[in-house]
Amino acid sequence: MDPPDTLSPGLYDYDLLVIGGGSGGLAVAKEAAGFMKKVLFLDLLAPSPRGAERGSCSDIDSIRKFLQQASLLRQAIQDSQKYGWRFKQEVLHDWSELVQAVQGQVRSASLELKRELRSCGVSHLNAHGRIVAPRTVEVTDVDGRKRRLTAETLVVATGTTPQCLCIPGETEYCITSKDLLSLPRPPGRTLVVGGSAEGLECAGFLSGLGLPVTVALTPDLLPGFDQKTARKIENHMIVAGVDFLYRCSLSKVEQTKDATSAGDSAAAPQQGREGTLRVTVISKEGQTLQKDFDTVLVAVGRKACTSDIGLESVGVQRCRDSGRILVNERDQTSVDHIYAIGSVQHGRRSATGLSVHAGKLLARRLYGGGSVLCDYTCVPTVVLTPLEYAACGLSEEKAKLTFGEANVEAYHSHYWPLEWILPARNKNSCYVKVVCHIPDHERVVGLHIMGPNAGDILQGFAAAMKCGLTKQQLDATVGIHPGSAQVLTSLTQTQRMSEALMVRGNC
Known part of the structure; x- marks a missing residue:
């Protein structure tokens, strides 16, 4: 017999039950335990179909940073010769050592997380949770054993998973970003399908290791980000040797029998296959093109992992297309005792730091008497391409869509990091843009940085934006010299001025 909809507080198995291993769920669980609440955290740490070990969201972010650093070190080795360094032997990259090091760090972080949960008083089960009735969750462990548990409050933090193209050969032959480190050998000649942040990060990492990479923009380049800055990221990647396919779609991926058509045996196809992968591409005009690759990585976006956790059984409303959950300003779903945190929320930016912050605030509202709501309007984020792109606020x-074109001024400038001068790296690669709302004393509503350590540079400016930073205040800030961030304190060129110069042919 199922438990009734509402019980006395002491009759539930748990005060709070979190379904899923998202970073926001971890945060709300640990914070709630700090208020002496009985908390259960459910997360099935199953490997991906390709065998890649799965970690928490913070682990995934760490992996992104490790891979970016691996690609940056190759450039640093090249730059070092201009600073007087000489090497006695050829410098080579070992893919297997990188994979082992990163996977070892993920395993260590997973063990540390379990210890942290125990020390916080949070119960943790490596199990799948499915809501079967109000305040009731069916828990299935890795051996298939089932039991039902009750909780006064439920939080869904199941995160997202890569979307599929749904084309012939995708399941058999394609991989996603989470499978990249399951490859026993370098991926060789790689096609990255998708211009998402995830796709460009993977493309930049592989290109940074010296591998040939092609990006098929399906459908757009960095959707949701400032498009003029996104095009500069694209241009930088082209200069670095990345090829792009435009206005096209994939129709199928198939295996060829010729093992040497796309490279030597060292760059042979993965997952134990013989031969290379032949990709059929259809242009916008309907022309068919075939290209051979060693690896095809799909990164066309992500969908919420909400299809198999029983939301429909209790009436939690989701977006039909993406599966993301509709929530109010309190992170509450259409069912009053069920909340959603992190990337499963519909219509909100996904970022680990944001999810952690929102999770803590939710626990404080539920159990600490707090009333502070999470501000989802001014969220800093970073794309870890070899040349980083960090953004906060509006593109x-x-x-212009929000305030009207006449009410927006965009100040911008290229800059040349001092450490790039001796190696004579591209003078016009790095870029900043400050977007201001003119009627509101030129309040800064968007800030975009493209350059080394852009995320670290942006962090302090993001705090200033939360405090209502204006262009006048930015101009009055003393810049640190020498340093890249000082460019933001001396911007005079506007987008309008640049466009006028281009019209006159002076730029």
Whole structure:
């Protein structure tokens, strides 16, 4: 017999039950335990179909940073010769050593997380949770054993998973970003399908290791980000040797029998296959093109992992297309005792730091008497391409749509990091843009940085934006010299001025 909808507080198995291993779920669980609540955290740490070990969201972010650093070190080795360094032997990269090191760190972080949960008083089960009735969750462990547990409050933090193209050969031959480190050998000639942040990060990492990479923009380049800055990221990647396919779609992926058509045996196809992968691409005009690759990595976006956790059984409303959950300003779903945190939320930016912050605030509202809501409007984020892109607030396009073009001024400038001068690296690669709302004393509503350590540079400016930073205040800030961030304190060129120069042919 199922438990009734509402019981006395002491009759539930748990005060709070978190379904899923998202970073926001971890945060709300640990914070709630700090208020002496009985908390259960459910997360099935199953490997991906390709065998890649799965970690928490913070682990995934760490992996992104490790891979970016691996690609940056190759450039640093090249730059070092201009600073007087000489090497006695050829410098080579070992893929297997990188994979082992990163996977070892993920395993260590997973053990540390379990210890942390125990020390916080959070119960943790490596199990799948499915809501079967109000305040009732069916828990299935790795051996298939089932039991039902009750909780006064439920939080869904199941995160997202890569979307599929749904084309012939995808399941058999393609991989996603989470499978990249399951490859026993370098991926060789790689096709990255998708211009998402995830796709460009993977493409930049592989290109940074010296591998040939092609990006098929399916459908757009960095959707949701400032498009003029996104095009500069694209240009930088092209200069670095990445090829791009435009206005096209994949129709199928098939295996060929010729093992040497796309490279030597060292770059042979993965997962134990013989031969290379032949990709059929259809252009916007309907022309068919075939290209051979060693690896095809799909990164066309992500969908919420909400299809098999029983939301429909209790009436939790989801977006039909993405599966993301509809929530109010309190992170509450259409069912009053069920909340959603992190990337499963519909219509909100996904970022680990944001999810952690929102999770802590939710626990404080539920159990600590707090009333502070999470501000989802000014969220800093970073794309870990070899040349980083960090952004906070609105893109120039979104600002003009929100306030009207006449009410928006965008100040911008290229800059040349001092450490790039001796190696004579591209002088016009790095870029900043400050988007201002003119009627509101030129309040800064968007800030975009493209350059080394862009995320670290942005962090302090993001705090200033939360406090209502204006262009006048930015101009009055003393810049640190020498340093890249000082460019933000001396911006005079506007987007309008640059466009006028281009019209006159002076730029």
